[in-house]
Amino acid sequence: MATQGPKDKYNAVWLIFFMLGLGTLLPWNFFMTATMYFTSRLADNSTVEPSGESRSVLQAKFNNVMTLCAMIPLLAFTCLNSILHQRIPQKLRIMGSLMAILLVFLVTAVLVKVHMEPLPFFVTTMVKIVIINTFGAVLQGSLFGMAGRLPASYTTPIMSGQGLAGTFAAFAMICAIASGSALKNSAFGYFITACVVIGLAILSYIALPKLEFYQFYQEQSRSSPAQDEENKVDLLKKDEHNQVPGAIGNAQNNPSMVYIFKKIWVMAFSVCFCFTVTIGTFPAVTADAKSTIANGGQWEMYFIPVSCFLLFNLCDWAGRSLTAVCMWPGKDSKLLPILLLARVVFVPLFMLCNVHPRYNLPVFFEHDAWFIIFMILFAFSNGYLASLCMCFGPKKVAANEAETAGAIMAFFLSLGLALGAALSFLFRGVI
Numbered sequence: 001m002a003t004q005g006p007k008d009k010y011n012a013v014w015l016i017f018f019m020l021g022l023g024t025l026l027p028w029n030f031f032m033t034a035t036m037y038f039t040s041r042l043a044d045n046s047t048v049e050p051s052g053e054s055r056s057v058l059q060a061k062f063n064n065v066m067t068l069c070a071m072i073p074l075l076a077f078t079c080l081n082s083i084l085h086q087r088i089p090q091k092l093r094i095m096g097s098l099m100a101i102l103l104v105f106l107v108t109a110v111l112v113k114v115h116m117e118p119l120p121f122f123v124t125t126m127v128k129i130v131i132i133n134t135f136g137a138v139l140q141g142s143l144f145g146m147a148g149r150l151p152a153s154y155t156t157p158i159m160s161g162q163g164l165a166g167t168f169a170a171f172a173m174i175c176a177i178a179s180g181s182a183l184k185n186s187a188f189g190y191f192i193t194a195c196v197v198i199g200l201a202i203l204s205y206i207a208l209p210k211l212e213f214y215q216f217y218q219e220q221s222r223s224s225p226a227q228d229e230e231n232k233v234d235l236l237k238k239d240e241h242n243q244v245p246g247a248i249g250n251a252q253n254n255p256s257m258v259y260i261f262k263k264i265w266v267m268a269f270s271v272c273f274c275f276t277v278t279i280g281t282f283p284a285v286t287a288d289a290k291s292t293i294a295n296g297g298q299w300e301m302y303f304i305p306v307s308c309f310l311l312f313n314l315c316d317w318a319g320r321s322l323t324a325v326c327m328w329p330g331k332d333s334k335l336l337p338i339l340l341l342a343r344v345v346f347v348p349l350f351m352l353c354n355v356h357p358r359y360n361l362p363v364f365f366e367h368d369a370w371f372i373i374f375m376i377l378f379a380f381s382n383g384y385l386a387s388l389c390m391c392f393g394p395k396k397v398a399a400n401e402a403e404t405a406g407a408i409m410a411f412f413l414s415l416g417l418a419l420g421a422a423l424s425f426l427f428r429g430v431i
Helices: 009-033 035-040 057-087 090-112 118-147 152-178 183-210 212-223 225-242 257-281 298-322 335-351 368-395 399-430
Strands: none
Touching: 009 035, 009 057, 009 090, 009 118, 009 152, 009 183, 009 212, 009 298, 035 057, 035 183, 035 298, 057 118, 057 399, 090 118, 090 183, 152 183, 152 298, 183 212, 257 335, 257 368, 257 399, 298 368, 335 368, 335 399, 368 399
16 A cells, blocks of 8 residues: 555544444343343243243243344345445445444333233344344444455454453343342343443444544545456456366356355354354353352352353453464364364253253253353353354465455354254253
8 A cells, every 4th residue: 555544543443443343242242141131021920840940931932032033134134245235325234223223222121111911022022133133234244344444453343342242241231130129120221231332332433434544544445446446357367367277267257156165164164063052052051050059149140140141251252362362273274173073062061051941851060160161161162263263264265365255254154153043942952
């Protein structure tokens, strides 16, 4: 780049992208960590467990259906985003998505104070989850596209914001419980907190175009569209010359997605399998674990918010962060897919923890410590190994193929989330 760009004063653009990254995954995490509130609204005493605990059908299926309603729209709109970003202006996609998510949270906060029968409340909650993840997928895709116009380092704050979203949501829920208020009052404060964060993300996006650093790179990306087309044609011609016999692709359609997929299929299936195991187990199985040492005390109230949601998000974030300083095993190592395949062991391990209700399997790992140890290893391995796959995928292809490779990896990540959501019904049903 011939022209030296201005400095990002006070790291303002970096912080805005961090805030927007936080806004992409925070909504889903707030819904996921509020399962205690949602399931309390679904009680109808229609089912009594052998232990004497009352649990309705809607309560029993809530985590599974919630995960499915989240991941299918995410997968669908991740695929459709390539079409949407060409037909709908960036400002409308980002601002529209943020406003829609804010509206859903406002409605959710209001409904805390409104009495509803269990079935209508269940349906309404699932519709809101579908809406949030639909707009979240559009927002995420648009945000990464917008960051692509800036220096490469400006993708990092988006990832950082997303990594902290789950931790923030878990802390907010714990603070709401610690306030000592009734569950409904705590939930109201919890959802209002989410509204404030989404509101700050909207204000951040409004301020972004006014910053000189952002303006410079936006103008630079618009200034030479003809040159961009020339560069693309040159890349196509060079790649056509350099192709080995039998390679898929031509001057009109090159690099071919099939050709690129053949280079990265191990990484693509690895990241897909990683999230299939993770979402199949968390939170559908893990959120139903019960403490065996609380005996009705305070720890029983905090057990799932702390041991399940907070611990998972902290360890997952630690795993993601470690890839900044350590990237072992390497991108061509057979050990990486082997380690990812080995993660399937967490499925039976969590099933044999003190998860209730249960009908088929015995409890083998009864003590809370087992559940906590498994959760630390489960979450850390998810963050670290998945991040390695996402980093290595684009590095296994040529520079002009990296963007397509990244899109393929993103699709397989979303596919893993959707498959995990579907399998969560089977995993929970086995117990």
